[in-house]
Amino acid sequence: xxxxxxxxxxxxxxxxxxxxxxxxxxxxxxxxxxxxxxxxxxxxxxxxxxxxxxxxxxxxxxxxxxxxxxxxxxxxxxxxxxxxxxxxxxxxxxxxxxxxxxxxxxxxxxxxxxxxxxxxxxxxxxxxxxxxxxxxxxxxxxxxxxxxxxxxxxxxxxxxxxxxxxxxxxxxxxxxxxxxxxxxxxxxxxxxxxxxxxxxxxxxxxxxxxxxxxxxxxxxxxxxxxxxxxxxxxxxxxxxxxxxxxxxxxxxxxxxxxxxxxxxxxxxxxxxxxxxxxxxxxxxxxxxxxxxxxxxxxxxxxxxxxxxxxxxxxxxxxxxxxxxxxxxxxxxxxxxxxxxxxxxxxxxxxxxxxxxxxxxxxxxxxxxxxxxxxxxxxxxxxxxxxxxxxxxxxxxxxxxxxxxxxxxxxxxx
Amino acid sequence: xxxxxxxxxxxxxxxxxxxxxxxxxxxxxxxxxxxxxxxxxxxxxxxxxxxxxxxxxxxxxxxxxxxxxxxxxxxxxxxxxxxxxxxxxxxxxxxxxxxxxxxxxxxxxxxxxxxxxxxxxxxxxxxxxxxxxxxxxxxxxxxxxxxxxxxxxxxxxxxxxxxxxxxxxxxxxxxxxxxxxxxxxxxxxxxxxxxxxxxxxxxxxxxxxxxxxxxxxxxxxxxxxxxxxxxxxxxxxxxxxxxxxxxxxxxxxxxxxxxxxxxxxxxxxxxxxxxxxxxxxxxxxxxxxxxxxxxxxxxxxxxxxxxxxxxxxxxxxxxxxxxxxxxxxxxxxxxxxxxxxxxxxxxxxxxxxxxxxxxxxxxxxxxxxxxxxxxxxxxxxxxxxxxxxxxxxxxxxxxxxxxxxxxxxxxxx
Numbered sequence: 141x142x143x144x145x146x147x148x149x150x151x152x153x154x155x156x157x158x159x160x161x162x163x164x165x166x167x168x169x170x171x172x173x174x175x176x177x178x179x180x181x182x183x184x185x186x187x188x189x190x191x192x193x194x195x196x197x198x199x200x201x202x203x204x205x206x207x208x209x210x211x212x213x214x215x216x217x218x219x220x221x222x223x224x225x226x227x228x229x230x231x232x233x234x235x236x237x238x239x240x241x242x243x244x245x246x247x248x249x250x251x252x253x254x255x256x257x258x259x260x261x262x263x264x265x266x267x268x269x270x271x272x273x274x275x276x277x278x279x280x281x282x283x284x285x286x287x288x289x290x291x292x293x294x295x296x297x298x299x300x301x302x303x304x305x306x307x308x309x310x311x312x313x314x315x316x317x318x319x320x321x322x323x324x325x326x327x328x329x330x331x332x333x334x335x336x337x338x339x340x341x342x343x344x345x346x347x348x349x350x351x352x353x354x355x356x357x358x359x360x361x362x363x364x365x366x367x368x369x370x371x372x373x374x375x376x377x378x379x380x381x382x383x384x385x386x387x388x389x390x391x392x393x394x395x396x397x398x399x400x401x402x403x404x405x406x407x408x409x410x411x412x413x414x415x416x417x418x419x420x421x422x423x424x425x426x427x428x429x430x431x432x433x434x435x436x437x438x439x440x441x442x443x444x445x446x447x448x449x450x451x452x453x454x455x456x457x458x459x460x461x462x463x464x465x466x467x468x469x470x471x472x473x474x475x476x477x478x479x480x481x482x483x484x485x486x487x488x489x490x491x492x493x494x495x496x497x498x499x500x501x502x503x504x505x506x507x508x509x510x511x512x513x514x515x516x517x518x519x520x521x522x523x524x525x526x527x528x529x530x531x532x533x534x535x536x537x538x539x540x541x542x543x544x545x546x547x548x549x550x551x552x553x
Numbered sequence: 554x555x556x557x558x559x560x561x562x563x564x565x566x567x568x569x570x571x572x573x574x575x576x577x578x579x580x581x582x583x584x585x586x587x588x589x590x591x592x593x594x595x596x597x598x599x600x601x602x603x604x605x606x607x608x609x610x611x612x613x614x615x616x617x618x619x620x621x622x623x624x625x626x627x628x629x630x631x632x633x634x635x636x637x638x639x640x641x642x643x644x645x646x647x648x649x650x651x652x653x654x655x656x657x658x659x660x661x662x663x664x665x666x667x668x669x670x671x672x673x674x675x676x677x678x679x680x681x682x683x684x685x686x687x688x689x690x691x692x693x694x695x696x697x698x699x700x701x702x703x704x705x706x707x708x709x710x711x712x713x714x715x716x717x718x719x720x721x722x723x724x725x726x727x728x729x730x731x732x733x734x735x736x737x738x739x740x741x742x743x744x745x746x747x748x749x750x751x752x753x754x755x756x757x758x759x760x761x762x763x764x765x766x767x768x769x770x771x772x773x774x775x776x777x778x779x780x781x782x783x784x785x786x787x788x789x790x791x792x793x794x795x796x797x798x799x800x801x802x803x804x805x806x807x808x809x810x811x812x813x814x815x816x817x818x819x820x821x822x823x824x825x826x827x828x829x830x831x832x833x834x835x836x837x838x839x840x841x842x843x844x845x846x847x848x849x850x851x852x853x854x855x856x857x858x859x860x861x862x863x864x865x866x867x868x869x870x871x872x873x874x875x876x877x878x879x880x881x882x883x884x885x886x887x888x889x890x891x892x893x894x895x896x897x898x899x900x901x902x903x904x905x906x907x908x909x910x911x912x913x914x915x916x917x918x919x920x921x922x923x924x925x926x927x928x929x930x931x932x933x934x935x936x937x938x939x940x941x942x943x944x945x946x947x948x949x950x951x952x953x954x955x956x957x958x959x960x961x962x963x964x965x966x
Contacts, residue, residue, distance in 0.1 A: 295595060326644055505588055
């Protein structure tokens, strides 16, 4: 029977092989004592299997609290564990409860991070994956051979639907491809969802009638399930093309159901991600995380940005983008959403390191606070990407393009 | 306008007041630069507010990677931040995106944990909360003035529906109150959900006809939304009284919809919890977490157990039980689910420290692997709780009760 293999980065005060065996036992047929009915035949079919152990360094302080080491050593290793797909069937929540459930609490580990998951093709095939993906989002926005340029409405919260629509009008006229609600904004007291939807879509539809290009607006539908589906329908009826879901806070089951509808591109916002990833030896790595959400079927997924305003290193951001470029069997590739403190200057390094324009490249303040106004902010981003793909340096681009030069003057270091 | 206040335990290489201001800004109307439209009036109404700062110790190593400190100091503090409920309305996912979103990634923090949330009564009243809670679960099982005694089917995975039903029969005849699927088990290749449901409910219904007492069985319905609702209906139709949801992996939106059905008690399993809580300066404390899930409406919530097989300290477990005993306005109190390496011996310390019998007290291996068989395992747990409420010590209980004595012989240290 085919198996799913998880790769963990672990730290343990015990022998690595023993700790790995506890993990495999706890997360399949075992418990803290031998129990009747745990037969050899049952274990053969359902027990998780430690596939490999790669020893890394030994340290003298535990990464996170857990069992004290008798010899003062905490051993790090890469451990691969596999499960038969018979254990869970095609059930992602149960798969996650198995690969990421109680094992974080096992006292035999003073650090445990799920680094990657290898799925057999048959398992991936069961899931439709992204309905739109990179190609579909390009078709919807008519943007080819360069990144989609996007922005987040800022201030995140507090503006009226009319104020929001006015900004969208300016941005649309400047040629923006994509705009999104902030994840803090769904239906605030002075900007009810439906009012904002209607005000914004009036502007977008009018602009599309004129130019033939429809701006993709990701309305934040995150909420309870009925409300999300209700808002989803309203977006479809208003002629919108995208809905945003805060995937960690909404959760996997409800997000899957939204993705399954298939009428809108789904913008997957990963807010809350830091809690699961920031510690080097706790949680989940993006490489594993993105596979799960590609199975769920989001079309766009946040990856942070180069030289961002958060803690994450550029290497980590680059790895995230690369992981989304790797194929997942027959699934459509999805758009990495680059954001956080972006203003165009980072386009050069982003392109140099990833060699891709299959990105949704977003700037919030970097567009909204452009010294010549938001429209110039959009133009500056387009200039930055054109320049980098043309092989220019940042300084060369500044000389060539006024709007980009002004952006660099304000936002550059 | 009424406000929701979050309490954070933070560590920062910057001045605490400055870091707190960044948090409040990022999670409301601010971004990395001032933007047009961020008016004083808007800020007054929608900006998050730093309510208080309590300085704690300074350390010389950051708890988790982030900004380096210029002066080598990392300052710890308790910070309270409040938001107007106008920002999110009655939308728990957006509330969580606000209180637990991007802020974990802010470089100004080298540690951040959400410790507590204070809701105004009006906000809590909007949510029905648990349909059954402690009192409802007692009525369904006819257990009063002592903990509900429960067990987890072990081996967790691999047994056929008939094997599972046979064990349930033994347990039911021994007087067990509650049985649950393991979170690893939902619909495995050799134990399809419906087959297991029917086999188990046949036994439980037959036993109830004979004795007048219906064992509560928590069938694990975790999965995609349609499948969960389908399985929920099947449980109702088969005469079941409870469904289990792995709340972290299913997610808040889909779990809420299940809770809203109101026909079954919902067993909230927190597997994956370690990822969000194990680090002292990252994630969320149980005190905040349980309030969110009480709003969602689970009837039972896992709290681990005294002297458990995981890393968690007894103090932490006791705090969790106490937090579930605290009232949440008009909401029904819910059942703390005590489990992990329990065999009855821990009943004494559990009662001594919590002074409550409003518990669902579960032993898996501790019942299944009892030397005289599973039925004796149930009896041993009942004896342990009777003894502790009667004021006996563990040793006195051993002298009085054979089954408990045998359990102590095998499982005691």
